[in-house]
Amino acid sequence: MSAPLKIAVAGASGRMGRMLVEAIQAAPDAELAGALDVAGSPSIGMDAGAFAGQLTGVIIQSDLAAALKNADVLIDFTRPEGTLRHLEYCAANDVQLVIGTTGFDDEGKAAIRRASDKVGIVFAPNMSVGVNVTLKLLEMAAKSFSEGYDIEIVEAHHRHKVDAPSGTALKMGEVIADALGRDLKECAVYGREGVTGERDPSTIGFATVRGGDVVGDHTVMFLGTGERIEISHKSSSRVTYAHGAVRAARFLAGKPNGLFGMDDVLGLKG
Numbered sequence: 001m002s003a004p005l006k007i008a009v010a011g012a013s014g015r016m017g018r019m020l021v022e023a024i025q026a027a028p029d030a031e032l033a034g035a036l037d038v039a040g041s042p043s044i045g046m047d048a049g050a051f052a053g054q055l056t057g058v059i060i061q062s063d064l065a066a067a068l069k070n071a072d073v074l075i076d077f078t079r080p081e082g083t084l085r086h087l088e089y090c091a092a093n094d095v096q097l098v099i100g101t102t103g104f105d106d107e108g109k110a111a112i113r114r115a116s117d118k119v120g121i122v123f124a125p126n127m128s129v130g131v132n133v134t135l136k137l138l139e140m141a142a143k144s145f146s147e148g149y150d151i152e153i154v155e156a157h158h159r160h161k162v163d164a165p166s167g168t169a170l171k172m173g174e175v176i177a178d179a180l181g182r183d184l185k186e187c188a189v190y191g192r193e194g195v196t197g198e199r200d201p202s203t204i205g206f207a208t209v210r211g212g213d214v215v216g217d218h219t220v221m222f223l224g225t226g227e228r229i230e231i232s233h234k235s236s237s238r239v240t241y242a243h244g245a246v247r248a249a250r251f252l253a254g255k256p257n258g259l260f261g262m263d264d265v266l267g268l269k270g
C-alpha cells in the first residue's frame with residue numbers, strides 16, 4: 001500500500017474548510033497534515049475536527065511554514081489575498097495546490113499561472129462533478145443556439161458570499177462566449193438599471209441573488225422567439241465541492257508542475 005496523501009487545509013474553520021477536513025478524514029488514502037486559518041481567528045489552537053465533533057489531532061494554526069511542514073498539497077478555499085500569499089509559499093517550497101477560492105482579478109490569475117511553472121495546481125471555481133458536466137452541456141447548447149437566442153445567467157447564493165457574480169457564473173459565461181467566438185470581457189453585462197435601451201443580441205447578461213442559506217444555484221437561459229431553454233444546476237450540500245477538491249489533490253500526485261482544471265481531473269476534456 002502506498003503512503004497516504006498528506007493534505008493541509010487553508011481556511012480550516014470556514015464553511016468549506018470544515019467540509020474539507022471531514023472529507024479528508026473520511027478518505028482512506030489521505031491524511032490531514034495541517035490546518036491553517038488567519039491570525040486572530042477564534043479557531044486558532046482548536047483541533048481541526050472539533051466543528052464536526054471528531055478530533056483529528058491536527059491543531060489549527062496561523063503559521064504557514066508550520067502548518068505546511070508535512071504537507072504534499074494544500075487545499076485552499078479562502079479569499080484571493082490569502083490564496084495569493086499561500087501560493088507564493090507553496091511555489092517556493094514544493095507544495096502542490098488545489099485552489100477553490102473565487103473572486104481573483106486578472107493579476108491574481110496571472111500569479112497562479114506563473115506559480116504553476118513550479119508546482120502542480122488545480123484551479124477551478126466549482127469542484128462539483130455536476131457543475132463541470134453542466135459546463136460541457138452549456139458548450140454544446142451555446143453552439144446550437146448561436147443565432148436568435150439571448151443568453152442570460154442567473155445565480156443565487158447565501159447571504160455570506162462576498163464576491164459577485166459567482167466564479168461559477170463567470171466560468172459559465174466564459175465557456176459560452178468561447179463556444180460562440182466572443183470575448184466575455186467585451187460582451188458581459190453585469191446587471192441592468194434605468195433606461196437601458198433594447199437588448200444587444202451579442203451580450204451575455206448576468207444577474208445575482210444573495211440571501212439565506214442557498215448553497216449555490218446557477219441557471220443559464222437561452223431565450224428565443226417562441227421558446228426558452230434553461231440549463232440549471234442546484235447544489236444542496238457543500239460535500240460535492242469537498243469531494244471534488246480531494247479528488248483534485250489525488251490527481252496532482254506525480255505531476256510536478258502545470259495548471260489544471262476540473263475538466264482535467266474528471267477526464268471531461270475534448
Ligand SMILES: NC(=O)C1=CN([C@@H]2O[C@H](COP(=O)(O)OP(=O)(O)OC[C@H]3O[C@@H](n4cnc5c(N)ncnc54)[C@H](OP(=O)(O)O)[C@@H]3O)[C@@H](O)[C@H]2O)C=CC1
Binds near residue numbers: 016101124241
Ligand atoms: N471551487 C469551489 O468548488 C467552491 C468555491 N468556494 C469559494 O471558496 C471561498 C471560501 O468560501 P467559504 O468557505 O464559503 O467562505 P468562509 O468565509 O466560510 O471561509 C473562508 C475561510 O478563509 C479564511 N480567510 C479569510 N480571509 C483570509 C485571508 N486573507 N487569508 C487566509 N484565510 C482567510 C476565513 O477565516 P475567518 O473566518 O477568520 O475570516 C475562513 O476560515 C470563496 O471564494 C468561495 O467562493 C466555495 C464553495 C465551492
Ligand SMILES: O=C(O)C1=N[C@H](C(=O)O)C[C@H](O)C1
Binds near residue numbers: 102126215
Ligand atoms: O461562495 C460559495 O458558496 C460558492 N462559491 C463558488 C462560486 O463562486 O462559484 C462555488 C459555489 O457556487 C459556492
